[in-house]
Structure formats: C-alpha cells, structure tokens
Amino acid sequence: ACWPSDGGRRALPGMAIYSCAVAAYMASISLAGGQTGVLWWPALAAHVVLGILLVRASFGQREP
DSSP states (O other): OOOGGGTTTTHHHHHHHHHHHHHHHHHHHHHTTOOOOTTHHHHHHHHHHHHHHHHHHHHHOOOO
C-alpha cells in the first residue's frame, strides 16, 4: 500500500489507519495501567500527530 507508484494517493489512507490504530492501542494500554517506559509518551504523541497529519492529507487530496 505504501509503494509510491501513484504519487502516494493509495498509501495515505493505509498509513493513516495504521498510525491511528497504533495510537489507540498505545493509549488503551496506558489507560489500563500497563507497563510504560520513558519513551512511551513521546511515541504515543508522535503517532497521534502523525495520524492527524495523514488523515488531513488523505482527505485533502482530490482525484484528478
């Protein structure tokens, strides 16, 4: 899904779903009291920001 043969149009939704799913999984582990480390919160924040940017980019593209 991420091969850039079409300028990334097909890759954006797949990457957005993956990043949002990872952020939701990490947040659920954090809220359930699971083990978290020093880099857990920056990784969670990075996935949230990346997910938001990818969702915005995938909805912002129009088909030619």
